[in-house]
Amino acid sequence: MTTIEYVQVSFEAITSNKLRSTLTTLGVTIGTTAIVLLISISTGASREVTKLVEGLGSNLYLVTPTRPKAAALTGVATVSRLQAQDADLLQKETALRVVVSPVLNNPAPVRYAREVKSGVMVSGALPNFQDARNWHVVQGTFIKKHDGDLARRVIVLGQTVHTGFFKDGDSVGKEITIAGEKFKVIGVMEAKGQLFDIDLDNQVFIPLSTAQRLFGTTALSYIVVGVATADDVPAAMAEAKRILSKRMTPDQFEVRSQGETLQTVQSISLIFTAMLGSVAGVSLLVGGIGIMNIMIVSVTERTREIGLRKALGAREPDVLAQFLSEAILLSFMGGCFGMIFSYLGALGISRAYPTFAVSVSPFAVVLSLGFSVAVGTFFGAYPAYRAAGLDPIEALRHE
Amino acid sequence: MMVRAKDLIKTYRLEGLEVPALRGLSFSVEAGAFIAIMGPSGCGKSTLLNLLGCLDRPTSGTLEIEGVDTSKMNRTDLAILRSRQIGFVFQTFHLLTRATALSNVMLPFVYSDFPKAQRRDRAMKLLRYVGLQDRMRHRPNQMSGGQQQRVAIARSLANDPQLLLADEPTGNLDSRSGLEIMALLERLNREGKTIIMVTHSRELAEHADRIVHLLDGVVLRDEVVAERRSATAQLGEQLA
Numbered sequence: 212m213t214t215i216e217y218v219q220v221s222f223e224a225i226t227s228n229k230l231r232s233t234l235t236t237l238g239v240t241i242g243t244t245a246i247v248l249l250i251s252i253s254t255g256a257s258r259e260v261t262k263l264v265e266g267l268g269s270n271l272y273l274v275t276p277t278r279p280k281a282a283a284l285t286g287v288a289t290v291s292r293l294q295a296q297d298a299d300l301l302q303k304e305t306a307l308r309v310v311v312s313p314v315l316n317n318p319a320p321v322r323y324a325r326e327v328k329s330g331v332m333v334s335g336a337l338p339n340f341q342d343a344r345n346w347h348v349v350q351g352t353f354i355k356k357h358d359g360d361l362a363r364r365v366i367v368l369g370q371t372v373h374t375g376f377f378k379d380g381d382s383v384g385k386e387i388t389i390a391g392e393k394f395k396v397i398g399v400m401e402a403k404g405q406l407f408d409i410d411l412d413n414q415v416f417i418p419l420s421t422a423q424r425l426f427g428t429t430a431l432s433y434i435v436v437g438v439a440t441a442d443d444v445p446a447a448m449a450e451a452k453r454i455l456s457k458r459m460t461p462d463q464f465e466v467r468s469q470g471e472t473l474q475t476v477q478s479i480s481l482i483f484t485a486m487l488g489s490v491a492g493v494s495l496l497v498g499g500i501g502i503m504n505i506m507i508v509s510v511t512e513r514t515r516e517i518g519l520r521k522a523l524g525a526r527e528p529d530v531l532a533q534f535l536s537e538a539i540l541l542s543f544m545g546g547c548f549g550m551i552f553s554y555l556g557a558l559g560i561s562r563a564y565p566t567f568a569v570s571v572s573p574f575a576v577v578l579s580l581g582f583s584v585a586v587g588t589f590f591g592a593y594p595a596y597r598a599a600g601l602d603p604i605e606a607l608r609h610e
Numbered sequence: 611m612m613v614r615a616k617d618l619i620k621t622y623r624l625e626g627l628e629v630p631a632l633r634g635l636s637f638s639v640e641a642g643a644f645i646a647i648m649g650p651s652g653c654g655k656s657t658l659l660n661l662l663g664c665l666d667r668p669t670s671g672t673l674e675i676e677g678v679d680t681s682k683m684n685r686t687d688l689a690i691l692r693s694r695q696i697g698f699v700f701q702t703f704h705l706l707t708r709a710t711a712l713s714n715v716m717l718p719f720v721y722s723d724f725p726k727a728q729r730r731d732r733a734m735k736l737l738r739y740v741g742l743q744d745r746m747r748h749r750p751n752q753m754s755g756g757q758q759q760r761v762a763i764a765r766s767l768a769n770d771p772q773l774l775l776a777d778e779p780t781g782n783l784d785s786r787s788g789l790e791i792m793a794l795l796e797r798l799n800r801e802g803k804t805i806i807m808v809t810h811s812r813e814l815a816e817h818a819d820r821i822v823h824l825l826d827g828v829v830l831r832d833e834v835v836a837e838r839r840s841a842t843a844q845l846g847e848q849l850a
Contacts, residue, residue, distance in 0.1 A: 212720050227708050519704045522665060523765075524693020524721035526686050603665045607704065 212529055214536075221537035224509070225544070232541060235505045238498020239545030239586055240552060243579040245491035247553035249484060250575035252560070256480045260473055269441040271343060272448050272468040274301070274434040274455065292463050293431040295419075297455060301436065304454045307447050308439050312336065312343035315422045316432035321415060322388040323376040331372055332414040333389060334432075335422020343437035351383040351398030354418050358397075362420040366394035370402040371412040387415070390425055444468050495582060498545060499590035506538050506594035517598055518606025531599035538591020539584055546583025550576055611677070612773055612804040613639040613662060618671035620657050620827075631657040633827035634671070641772065644799040645806045646815035649824035655808045656777070658824070662806060663696055663775050664688040676772065693722045697766030697803075701778035703758045705750040711737060711761045712746045718768040736764040740794060756787030763794060774798065776807040780814060786848075792817050792841035817841060 225232045276293045298313035305311075315335035321328050338356050341347050348367060358365050366387050373382050387394045394417060403411040423429055438447045448466050455464055510517070517530055550571075557569045620632040632654045639645050649655050660666045661673055664680055667688075672681050676695060680688065698704075705714045715733040724732070737746050740760040750758050759779060766774055776795065780788030796817060799805050807818060815821045816839045823831040 216720060223708065515704065516706060519706075520717070520721070521689065522663065522692060522698050522704075523718045524689050524769075526689040526721070529721060604660050607700070 212532070217532055217536040218540060220533060221540045224513075224537055225541055231505065232544070235501050236498070236541060236545030236548060238494050238501050239542050239583050240498075240548040242491050242493075242495035242498050242586075243546045243549030243583050244552040244556060245487050245494060246579040246582060247550065247571055247575045248556050248560075248569075249487040249491060250578070251553070251557050251569050251571050252487070253480050253484050254572060255569040256483075257477065260476045269469055270439065270444060271345065271435055271437045272444055272451070272466060274436065274451060275432070275465050275467065276430075277463055277465055292459055293434065294429060295431065297458060298431070298434050300454055300458065301434065301451055305436075305447060305450055307443055307450070309447055310339050310343040310437035311434060312340045312437070313419065313431045313434045314340065315419060315426065315428070315430070317422070317426045319389055321372065323385065326376060328372065328375055328413075330413070333422065333425075334414055334416050335419040335426075336416050337419050340416070340435070343435045345437065346403060347401055348398040349401045350381075351396070353398055354416060359418040359420050362424055363418060364392055364394045364421060365397045365418065367398040367400060367416040368396060369400050369412040369414040369416075371410055372415055373399045389415075389417075392425065444470075495586050498542070499586040502538055502542055502587060503590040503594060505541075506534060506591055507597070509537070510534060510594050510598040514601065514606045514609040517601050518603045518609065521601070521603035522607060527599040530601075531595045534595035534598045535588065535591050538595065539587035542583045542587025542591070543580065546580045549579060549583070553579075611638055612641040612643070612675070613637075613806070614672075614674040615658075615661075616672045618658075618661065618673060619669045620654075620661065620666070621669045631827055632661075632668070632671075635824075635828050636671075637822055637829050637832065639804060639806060641804055642799070642802055643804055643820060644796075644818040646818035646821045647806065647808045647824060648810070648812070648815050648821055649830070653824040654827040655824055657827075659775055659777055659806070659808050662773075663698060664692050689721070693718060694769055695771050695773060697769075697771040697774045699759070699762055699766050699774060699776040699779045701781040703750070703755075703762045703782070705758055705761055705765075707750050710747050710749055711742060711753070711764075714750070714761055715764045715768060718765060722769045724769060733764070733768065736767050737761070739767075740764045754787065755783045756790055759783060759787070759791050760794065763791070763798075767798075772802075772804055774803050774805045776805060778809055779807065781810075788814075789841050789845055789848075793845055796841055813839070 274293065274297070293313075295313055298311050302309070302311040317333050317335075318330050319333045321331040321333070336354060337359060338354050341353050347353070351367070353367055354365065357363075366389075368376075368382055368387075376382065376387075377385070382396045382399060385396045387396060400412070400414075400416070417425070436447065436451065438444050445468075448468060451466050452461070455466075520530065520533075553575075554571050557571050560569045615638065616636050618632050618635040619630070622629045622631055635654065635658065647655050647658065657666075661668055662675075664675070664683075665688075667683070668681050670681075672679050674680070675691070678691070680691065683691070706717065709717070712730070712733055715736055716729055719729045719733075734746060737743060740763055742757060742760055742764070745753060745757060745761075748757075750761070753761070759782075763779075774795075779795070780791050783791060792814065795805055795807070805818075807814075809815050816835055816837070819835055819838060821833045821835060822829055823833065
C-alpha cells in the first residue's frame with residue numbers, strides 16, 4: 212500500500228463522519244491557532260518596539276524623577292525633585308559630548324477657535340530638544356533661544372494635534388489657547404507614532420520658561436540627554452548617575468536608556484508568550500487525547516473491517532499504517548483549520564490595533580503544522596497498535 | 611495436491627481450560643475439487659476453515675497448501691499467502707459499506723503487488739463475470755443480498771487465487787439467490803478453481819463432488835457424492 216493510498220483511505224474514513232471528525236480536531240485547531248498567534252504577536256511586538264526605539268533614537272538616555280510604578284505608566288506628573296540646575300550640571304560636568312535638554316510635561320486642555328482637545332501633553336522644552344530627542348519640525352520652526360529668554364507664548368504642534376484642528380490646512384500663524392492664554396503656532400513636528408496606547412504625536416511644545424510660569428512649577432518631568440553614538444550611552448549614563456548623586460539621593464532619580472525600556476516591554480511580552488504558550492500546550496494535549504479517544508472508538512467500530520482486511524492479506528504494518536495515517540491526517544486537518552483561524556485572528560488584531568503589525572510568519576505555520584503531525588503520531592500510535600494486533604478470526608466474528 | 615492436512619490438532623485455551631477443537635484431523639483436497647464440509651455445531655468446521663484460510667496456525671500437525679507447509683509460517687508470511695492463494699467468501703459478505711462494488715472488489719489489490727494500472731480493468735472484468743456490470747457504482751446497501759454475495763465472490767477472485775474458501779455462502783440468502791450463488795461457484799469450479807465450502811445443508815453439500823463429515827474434531831466420513839446436484843440445471847428448470 213502506498214502513502215497516497217493510505218491518505219485516500221484515511222480521508223474517506225474521516226469524511227464519512229464529518230461532525231465527529233470536526234469536533235475531534237477542535238483541540239488541535241485551538242492549539243495550533245495559539246502557537247501561530249503567539250509567534251506572530253511576539254515577533255510583531257518586538258518588531259514594533261525595535262522600530263519605536265530606533266525611531267526615538269538609541270543614542271539617548273532619560274533622567275526621570277523616581278515615581279510610583281502606576282504613575283510611571285500613566286505619565287501623570289507628581290512632585291519632582293528634578294530641577295533646571297540638574298540639567299545645567301549634567302551639561303557642564305559630562306566629559307562626553309552630550310546635548311542635555313530638560314522637559315516639563317503637563318497634560319492640559321488645548322483649544323482652537325471653538326474646538327477643545329483634552330489630555331494633550333503640553334511640554335515645556337528648550338531649543339536643543341530637537342537634537343537631543345532626535346525629533347524635528349516638518350513645518351515652520353522649533354522654539355528659538357529668544358522665545359525662551361522672553362518666555363514667549365509660541366507653540367509647536369504634534370501631528371495629531373495639528374491634523375485634529377487643521378485637517379490638511381496650514382496651522383502656522385494660527386492662535387491656540389492653553390489655560391486661557393493665547394499661543395501663536397510657529398511650527399509642526401514630524402509624526403512619531405504610537406508607543407502601544409500612548410500617542411506621542413498628541414503633544415505640543417512651548418518654551419520651558421513659559422511652561423514653568425503657566426504651570427507654576429520649576430520641577431522637571433524628565434531630562435533627555437543626546438549622546439554622540441549609541442556605544443557611548445552606557446558610559447554617559449554612569450557619569451550622569453555620579454554627577455546627579457551630588458544633589459540627590461540615588462532613590463530620587465532614575466537614569467534609563469531606550470534599551471532598558473525595550474527590556475521592560477520584552478519582559479511583558481514574555482509573560483504574554485508564556486500565557487499563550489500554555490494555552491497552546493494544554494489544548495494540544497487535550498486535542499491529542501481527543502484524537503486517541505476517537506481513534507479507539509473508530510478501531511472498535513471497524514473491527515470487522517480490520518478482520519476483513521487481514522483476511523484479504525493485510526499485514527500488521529499495513530493496518531498500523533492505515534490507522535496511524537488516519538490519526539495524523541485528522542490532527543493535520545486540525546492544524547490546517549488552526550492556520551485559517553490564526554490568519555483571521557492576526558487580521559483581526561491588525562484591524563483593532565493598526566500600529567501593531569501582526570503577520571503570520573511561514574516559520575510559525577510550519578512549526579505548528581509540525582506540532583499537529585507530532586500530536587497525531589503520538590496519540591494515534593496506541594489505537595493503531597491495537598488495531599494491528601487484532602486477531603483476524605475474532606475481528607471477523609465481532610458484532 | 612491443493613491441500614494436504616496431516617494430524618492437525620488445534621487446542622484453544624479458554625480461562626485456563628484447554629478446549630480441543632481439532633484432534634488429529636487428516637484429509638487432502640486435489641486441485642480442481644469441490645469439497646463440502648459438514649458436521650454439527652462444535653465439530654471443528656470453523657476451526658478447520660480458519661486453518662485452511664491461514665488465519666490461524668495449528669497447535670500441531672502439518673498443513674500444506676499447494677505444497678507449502680503453512681503450520682510453521684509467521685504471521686506476515688501467512689498474510690502474503692492469503693493475499694495470493696486464497697479467496698474468502700463469507701456468510702455475511704463482509705463488504706465495506708461505504709465503498710462501491712468496484713472499490714470493494716479492488717480492495718485485495720491494496721495488499722498485493724497487482725499492477726496498479728490494471729486494477730480497475732481487472733475489477734470491472736470480475737464484476738461483469740459475476741453478472742453485475744450494471745451495479746459497479748452501487749454501494750452494498752443499494753444491492754440485494756445475492757448481489758452483495760456476488761460482489762464478495764468477485765472480490766475473492768481479485769488476485770486470481772486457486773483456492774476458494776466459502777463459509778455458508780448462501781446462509782443469509784433466499785433459496786433463489788442461494789441457487790444463483792451455487793451456480794456461480796459451480797462455474798468457477800468447472801473453470802479450475804478448487805472450492806472448499808462449509809455448510810449445514812445436505813442439499814447444498816450435494817453440489818460438491820465430495821462431502822467431508824466432521825465430528826468432534828476428526829473426519830468421521832469422507833463421502834463421494836454419487837449424484838451431484840447442478841444449480842445451473844435447477845435454475846434452468848425453474849425458468850422452464
